[in-house]
Amino acid sequence: MLNKLFPVLNLRLLIVMLAFSASLATLISSFYSTYQVQKEQLINHTLKSNYAYANKLASATDNFLESAKQQLAYSAKKIEQNINNASLLQEEVTRLNLQTNSFNSVVVNKNGIMNVTSPYLPEIIGKSISSPGSSQALKEKKPLISMPYMSAAKNLIIFISHPLFDKNGNYLGYVGGSLYLKERNILNDLLEQHFYEGGSHIYVVDGNKQILYHPDKKRIGTSVTNNKVINAVITGQSGQVTVLNSKNVEMLAGFAPVTAANWGIVAQRPVKATLASLDTLIMEVFARTLPMALVTFILIGVFSHFISRPLKQLANSVNRLDEANSVDKLKRIKSWYFESQKLKLAMLNGVNILHTQIGQLKHDAQTDPLTNTHNRRSLNGLLSQLMLNNTPFAILEIDIDFFKRVNDTFGHDKGDEALKILADIIKNISRKGDIVSRIGGEEFLLVLPHEDSQSALKIAERLRTTVETTQMETIGFITVSIGIATWPTHSNNIDQVYKCADKALYHAKEHGRNRCVVAEPS
Structure with missing residues (x-):
């Protein structure tokens, strides 16, 4: 069964199927999530709005009631000073009733008797009123807002009052205002x-x-x-x-x-x-989402093509790695997403490892294994390049004095250590672009581009003195003799330059060693 499906279920088709099913599941989930989130947000927003509005109205009502009590307190001060002035009392209660529309009616109760009212209510003037609001005000003798109660006229009332005292602190009565909760105020x-x-x-x-x-x-x-x-x-x-x-x-x-x-x-x-409104909103969201969903499914097909394409190209390139330009073709494959890029890099890394191993073999073939300097094969190639570019250079042929004595006295292991230490000294003395090479058992060659005999002699002397002052473990001190020749001053033929350097070196050996000698011109 799998074998029959295998030719059909390629990567592109698998991506389309996976993306389509995932998109459909996501679409359904998103509608459900949207509904739940919108529902929660609507409920939370409404709760917060209702709380904010209730709090605002409560604060405004508090302010109104406090303002009403302050109005009564102000009038009480005026009335207390003129308690027997009937016209002033009438004028004050009329002002309280009409000026701000805070009260539906205002009264002054003097010694338990209704003295003046606004609006004018002759049926209660001069009488003792036993309403809950009046009784509470007479009993408590302090500013108060009564509990709501039903009046004789079937009005639901709250009564706000302020006590009246004479200058000796004797209670005189109260000034109060009624609010009819079923009427306009x-x-x-x-x-x-x-x-x-x-x-x-x-x-x-x-x-x-x-x-x-x-x-x-x-x-x-x-x-x-x-x-x-x-x-x-x-x-x-x-x-x-x-x-x-x-x-x-x-x-x-x-x-x-x-x-x-x-x-x-x-x-x-x-x-x-x-x-x-939420159901309508969800249907509108669905209607507006549907075109984008169709576009998304089309894009899924397009992207699946571009996703599978680099993998297909990489798979095909595996069979062509033996071709001359296979690496360049592999690099040109546009692996535009992470996995294909990683696969491409892995393939390139494999090729690079192969090239590195080849390069290591090449390096081993061109490097002296003991001192990690150039060997003669590598040296010849580098000198050929200098001569091809017409770059003048000086050659310092360096030989350890009495090296056989070192090997015979301390052993070949210590002799090898001396060679490595000397190679390190030569590398430290040399500059970028100089060439250090071991050309024989204890013989080294230092090539100095752009140097003539005199400047090369100065470098050689610095090298010689550094060597003779460097103490080596067990061995102690060694010295070197150096022969110097230059190209093309001594000869245009590199072999002749070598011979000139050899002659200079032999001259140094024959005349006491531990010295630098410049070859005579040919």
Whole structure:
């Protein structure tokens, strides 16, 4: 079965199949992930928005209530000083009622009796009123915001009051303002600025879980139980949470307390309404993604061709490595991605290793193994190159004095060490471009391009003195004799230059050794 499939399932087809299945799985996964991420983001965003809005409204309501208390406190100072001036009292309560629309009605209670009102309410002037707000103000004798209560006229009211004292600190009564929670005032205007859409709304509750404000007027004054948001907000907590409301609808709620009155403000929106647009969004995403998916599948086919192409070329090049220009052809293959590039580099590395081994063999053939200097074969090639380029050079033929005595006295191992040390000294003396070669047992040749006899003599002297002052382990000190000749000054024939250097060397040996001699001109 595999043998039948093998000719069909080439690398290109395998890449297409793999990429197509992976792309399809990725597409399905991405739609699912997108839906889940968008759902989570919508819920989190709505929760944060509702919390921010509830917090903003709570802060604004706190500010309004504090402002109302400050207005009453200011008027209280004026009234306390003129408690018996009926016209001034009437003027002040009228101002409080009409100037800012903070209150639906304003009263001054003097000694438990309603003294003046705005708007004018003759039915209560001169009478003692026992409403919860009035009774609380007379009892506590301090600035306060009453708990909401139902008036005789069936208005849900909160009563804000400030006490009146004479200059001796005796309690005189209070000045107070009523807010009808079902009628228009600044508080209602503030709360009704909320934008309602898709079931989104706010409501306000007091410390007894009674609804003080709701877009459905019928619910104002009713109580809510078994609601964790209300339970939290009336204890002064704020935050955001998903909750089931009294109608068993899942809501995204943000809540914050109104600390001045022990109220709580809740901004919420149904989860269903929040996610209503998500299905439409996903379908739009699918419709817009489909053309790109088709383009992607086409690109997969194109890329599979370019991916498989260098591998096919590399496979074919393996069979042609014996050709003369196989390495150049291998280098020209465009391995544009990592794996094919690594494979190409591995093949080139293999070829380079082969060439390196050949090069090592060539190096071994041209290098003296003991001193790692050029041997005579390599030297001849380098000198030929210098002469071909018409580069003048000097030859220093160097020979160790009494080297046989060193071998006989200390052994050939110490003699080899002396040769290596001498080779290192010659290399240290030489410059870039100079050629160091061992041409015999204890004979070395130092070639100095662009040097004449006199400059070569100076270098030779420096070499000779360095050698004679270098102490070698066991052996002690050795000396060298050096013969110097130059090309083409002594001869255009390299063999004649060698002979001139030999003669100079023999002359140095015959005249005491440890000396440098320049060959006589031919």
